[in-house]
Amino acid sequence: MMKMISFIIGLLLVGFSAFSQKNAVFRSCNYAGIVAGESSPAFEFHTVNGIAFKQWTAGVGLGWDRYRIESFPLYLSLKREWGGRRHAFMAGIDGGGNFSAFRPGVYGRTGIGWKVKLQKLRSAFLMDVGYSYKQLIEKRWVTMPCLVPPCMEAGERYNYQFTSLSFRMGWMF
Amino acid sequence: MKLHLNHRKALYALFFLVWLTGCIRDKVTRQYTIQSPVYASKASVLANIKASTPRTISETGKIYWYGKWIFLNEPGRGIHIIDNTNPASPNLKAFIELPGSQDLAVKGNTLYADLFNDMLAIDISNPMQPQLKKRLVNVFPDRQYVAGYYVDTSMVIVDWISRDTIVDASTDIWGMPGFGCINCFTANAESGGSKSSTGQGGSMARFAIVNEYLYTVSEWELSTISISTEYDPVIINSKQMGWGIETIYPFRDKLFIGSSTGMFITDISNQADPVFIGGFSHARACDPVVADDKYAYVTLRTGNACTGNQNQLDIVDVTSLTAPSLVKTYPMTNPHGLGIKGDYIYLCDGRDGLKVLNAANKLDITLNQKINVPDAFDVIVNQDLLLLVAGDGLYQFRIAADGKLSQLSTIKTN
Numbered sequence: 001m002m003k004m005i006s007f008i009i010g011l012l013l014v015g016f017s018a019f020s021q022k023n024a025v026f027r028s029c030n031y032a033g034i035v036a037g038e039s040s041p042a043f044e045f046h047t048v049n050g051i052a053f054k055q056w057t058a059g060v061g062l063g064w065d066r067y068r069i070e071s072f073p074l075y076l077s078l079k080r081e082w083g084g085r086r087h088a089f090m091a092g093i094d095g096g097g098n099f100s101a102f103r104p105g106v107y108g109r110t111g112i113g114w115k116v117k118l119q120k121l122r123s124a125f126l127m128d129v130g131y132s133y134k135q136l137i138e139k140r141w142v143t144m145p146c147l148v149p150p151c152m153e154a155g156e157r158y159n160y161q162f163t164s165l166s167f168r169m170g171w172m173f
Numbered sequence: 174m175k176l177h178l179n180h181r182k183a184l185y186a187l188f189f190l191v192w193l194t195g196c197i198r199d200k201v202t203r204q205y206t207i208q209s210p211v212y213a214s215k216a217s218v219l220a221n222i223k224a225s226t227p228r229t230i231s232e233t234g235k236i237y238w239y240g241k242w243i244f245l246n247e248p249g250r251g252i253h254i255i256d257n258t259n260p261a262s263p264n265l266k267a268f269i270e271l272p273g274s275q276d277l278a279v280k281g282n283t284l285y286a287d288l289f290n291d292m293l294a295i296d297i298s299n300p301m302q303p304q305l306k307k308r309l310v311n312v313f314p315d316r317q318y319v320a321g322y323y324v325d326t327s328m329v330i331v332d333w334i335s336r337d338t339i340v341d342a343s344t345d346i347w348g349m350p351g352f353g354c355i356n357c358f359t360a361n362a363e364s365g366g367s368k369s370s371t372g373q374g375g376s377m378a379r380f381a382i383v384n385e386y387l388y389t390v391s392e393w394e395l396s397t398i399s400i401s402t403e404y405d406p407v408i409i410n411s412k413q414m415g416w417g418i419e420t421i422y423p424f425r426d427k428l429f430i431g432s433s434t435g436m437f438i439t440d441i442s443n444q445a446d447p448v449f450i451g452g453f454s455h456a457r458a459c460d461p462v463v464a465d466d467k468y469a470y471v472t473l474r475t476g477n478a479c480t481g482n483q484n485q486l487d488i489v490d491v492t493s494l495t496a497p498s499l500v501k502t503y504p505m506t507n508p509h510g511l512g513i514k515g516d517y518i519y520l521c522d523g524r525d526g527l528k529v530l531n532a533a534n535k536l537d538i539t540l541n542q543k544i545n546v547p548d549a550f551d552v553i554v555n556q557d558l559l560l561l562v563a564g565d566g567l568y569q570f571r572i573a574a575d576g577k578l579s580q581l582s583t584i585k586t587n
Contacts, residue, residue: 037197037198037199038197038198038199039199068199112187129187131196131197155205155206156203156204156205157203157204157205158201158202158203158204158342159201159202159203159204160199160200160201161198161199161200161201161202162198162199162200163196163197163198163199163200164197165197
């Protein structure tokens with residue numbers, strides 16, 4: 001947990017320092033993609049909004065991840081770009097919480113991607129591939145089987161941890 | 174071909190991602206608590222029945238109100254004796270250690286309590302020096318099993334040892350936690366059972382005293398026990414009632430028996446020989462019941478061993494005892510015990526607290542007051558006083574003419 005807090009604080013510091021610069025601009029990256037793991041693939045949708053400064057972009061992301069158990073990741077995102085005017089290679093990392101009908105868990109993603117700038121539209125086409133991790137905690141109460149009631153109620157804690165590949169395409173403006 | 178620096182970085186990153194694909198996995202773990210019983214010989218437990226100095230209440234159970242005394246069962250551990258001379262300031266006086274106890278009733282100077290499958294008659298003329306007077310063997314045969322464990326008749330369970338366990342549940346074929354895991358439970362075997370009251374018990378009681386007779390229900394039978402000689406209870410008869418018997422409530426010359434499939438009415442005009450005269454069936458659920466001259470009030474709930482999916486209050490017309498009929502059903506949150514006084518129903522609605530319902534019009538019951546307490550379990554209404562057992566302690570209220578409650582005191586659990 002301390003690592004997570006340090007990570008979030010680090011990202012916030014980067015964001016604030018970028019925002020204080022004159023060249024900082026608002027960025028919105030919106031993705032649709034597929035999450036593929038051991039189970040059936042599922043769609044995911046994300047929007048990351050934040051500040052871009054030079055090659056760095058820091059923002060807050062909100063997603064809708066339908067892999068196995070529908071959940072809504074809320075996270076901080078940090079991304080760096082390398083490249084020229086038309087094309088750029090990107091690498092980024094996301095980290096935060098994963099919210100669902102159960103108790104919150106951890107969400108994380110790291111990925112690389114390619115950006116194609118569309119000069120006329122002042123926007124860019126994005127595509128990336130990444131490795132994502134999402135966790136959900138479920139508390140269940142079940143009545144234990146027994147020969148003679150009253151049977152016991154048992155509390156059980158399920159920890160779901162899904163690691164998967166994520167392929168996304170998106171639009172940045 | 175010479176790769177551009179950025180291309181090389183992209184390639185390294187791609188290799189890194191490909192390497193990570195080896196970690197792709199859906200991992201599900203299940204954490205539960207295994208509890209193992211600690212046994213002691215029944216002979217040694219019986220020889221050492223004693224009162225200890227009062228102790229804080231760690232878990233509330235059934236209650237029994239007798240004169241200035243309140244008896245509160247601490248499930249599986251024993252009975253708290255509370256001096257209630259002043260309801261605004263009740264005093265814990267003693268604790269009688271009775272492993273495996275769930276139910277109780279009092280007449281005169283005798284406390285009747287269960288010890289797993291046996292029933293005990295204990296002289297409490299001096300509560301600080303209880304004396305075992307008699308033991309009736311195997312009155313509650315269903316209590317031979319405790320949370321899946323068979324308890325030998327010569328042994329009792331005096332404690333539990335807990336151990337947390339984590340297992341991989343990724344390949345759980347049923348997707349159902351607990352399947353085939355009979356020893357997996359977190360609660361003490363005795364927890365969450367019904368709690369109870371010639372004095373007066375609650376609606377969750379399995380013991381009821383009417384004059385010279387003590388009636389008890391086990392999982393499947395109604396036992397009639399003569400207590401004309403208080404210290405010397407004698408079983409008169411036991412009658413099969415079908416499975417799922419849960420509670421017993423005496424009213425005049427009738428016993429209202431709650432089972433998981435319905436409410437049974439037995440006539441005790443001849444007190445030594447209860448006779449089944451009618452019943453009211455409902456969907457499977459736990460159902461404490463109280464009654465007056467015209468109506469029976471039945472709560473159905475889900476949870477624990479109560480299967481089904483209904484949480485409601487049923488009002489049943491019992492004018493015709495042989496053919497009771499449903500008047501109306503009211504949805505509730507998770508109703509447990511209840512009590513009645515005049516036109517008012519005092520209903521423990523689990524996590525939704527204690528509800529005071531105005532039932533002057535049975536077809537249009539309205540909420541008169543709501544007391545927020547955690548896990549409201551059972552009540553006893555005694556004239557203008559109300560005793561409430563909740564998850565966090567024992568509450569007492571004064572009942573006003575308009576049915577509303579004002580709190581007098583609380584004894585909190587630790």
